[in-house]
Amino acid sequence: MAKKKTKATSKKAGKKKRVSARPTRVAKKKIGYDDSALRLIATLQYIPTEAPGVTTAQINEMHNQHGGEISLRTTQRDLNSLEKIFDIKKSGKKSPRWYWEYKQGIAVIPAHDQFSALTWNLLEQYLEPLLPWPMRSSISPHFATARHVLEQGSTPRLDRWRSSVRIIPSNLQLRQPRVEESVTRIVYEGIWHGEQITLHYRKRGADSTGRYDIDPCGIVVRGNIVYLVGRVHRRDTIQQFALHRAESAAFSGREADIPEDFDLDEYIREGNFNYVQGEEVDLVLRMDNYVAQHLVECPINETQQVVPAGDNECEVHVRVVDTQQLRWWLQGYGSRLRVLAPDSLKSWLREEIETLQDYYARE
Template sequence: MTGSFYRGLLVLKMIPHEPAGISTSQIRDRLASEHEIAVDTRTVQRDLASIEMVFPLGRSDGASAQVFWPRNCQVELMPSHDDYSALTWNLLDEYLSPLLPASMAEQARPLFDTARRYLEEGDRQAVRQWRTRVRAIPRSFELHPPDIDPAVQRAVYEALYHGDQLRVSYCSRGSADCRDLDLHPQALVVRESVFYLLARVDGYDDIRHFALHRMARADINGRDAEFDADFDLDAYIRSGAFAYPEGDRVDLVLRFAAYVGQHLLETKLCEDQSSTELDDGRLEIRARVRDTQQLRWWLLGFGAAVEVVAPNSLREFIREQARGMLARHDGHHE
């Protein structure tokens, strides 16, 4: 492999996708620092001119002009796809691209597009059939996702990625007025169809949840965010923060109509759950769980097919809800 050919391949690998870019001096410096290839700026310019005879590079204007691969560029420089890699990239595009920072999603777009074209072209019926025959669907009643301002989402993702503070105009649920807040982003959580930024409000220590669709505006305010080094997102989620705790852990005793409770023998409430078939045919489930709003909503969804035996506080909550529902639905609707 000749020196100029090898150097040209290295230069090709350095060129990013729009909106990012790289200058000739940056390429020269990276050749020297990363590959111990010492060349002058004029040599790099000649390399780029040779590349542009074959590939459609873009150039920015100005004194420090940069080169880049333009948006929607269909040049494929990565190794050729096979069925496995194309299907993997295609699934990543569908399920994970909403979680990428906007700048990364834009740079990954050519990779997603090459995978899509691979699946669409040629005699690849088997892999195309797999793509149309496999779906992941929610277990609960599905709601349409709320609208998120793309500018808000971009600002939130970039602030979290780069460690910047955010100034947001936030409208709490049920409130007609928005408040301006300076936030220190800590993490992002997607719960069903809602995106939540976990952040500290400037001047406070507690972690709060901010739904992205309730942000009327979000801007990076130019200051570094303060990140809690001890914050563990997985531990935070396991603590029940997104289940909305109502109390401590409780010894839960439930009695289900036989068929309704069978799924809990396969998908348990906890590792040490126990079950007993009662003389009347019902299934009794015992488990130690956290008392949360999510647990209460789940139990209410079974209606008369479940009896809450213990704890008494949870049983009384269900009784109150049932009385309220009966009063609401008693008689004819006018």
């Protein structure tokens, strides 16, 4: 009898040993929804960043689609618990819809430390003015979170850093013109979905708007201006439309007809945003060494060469395309720079100077 008892005991012990190895493997498969903490994180991820939001049933369905077989009641309890901690809000009573309200920014996991919050804060100061309006609204909760972290965790070292870093523009900085948010939304969605857009657009200097059915080819942000690059319906040429001059936008109901050979990068490389005035030229400039030091440190392009010219002066040789942007740049140096070649640019500068002389002589 003792032997049988011992044998039975060893079998029982063996069975326990085999069972004890299984839970880890099983738990790994179901950890996404058996673990309530991870289920709550997933719930937060399913809540959209702005109104009108999603219903409790929709969130529950998203859980089920991702392998979490949980009840609608469980999802309701989770949302009610999360509402007490996070900035999520529900609208309506009968079938409430949930969305983020962002009183203190977005909940970031992992949370910001002071260094990452500082990085976002710098991005807000110097990048946000360049962003189109819809992009600003989508990223603003991240900026708000970073500000909140910095305000709550202020230290002498952090304050010293924030007061010791600045970025300033190299040229006169103009304010960004206001673009109707509905216009930008339609334009961006039209490009995304490949749909033709109808713009009511006022050309520069025009007294009234005109209607344009446009096949949108791309968006280009140049300085503080956002341009739609596209082709007016049944025309061959690609044109540019500054979005702040559009009064309204809508979908025309037609699919966009984009030229198969169109390439936005090639379009830019061809100089379409530099207002080309002529062909590629061999530009030769003479200036004093002090002024030329800027070009030595920041060359125009890889063809640039700087050679001594005596009397504390030098010559700059570079091959460039003759553009309106180049001409504005040359004018900016005034009398501290002389154009030696090509003759076309010398003649243009001479005419500009004579026009200015006549203008000021009449005063």
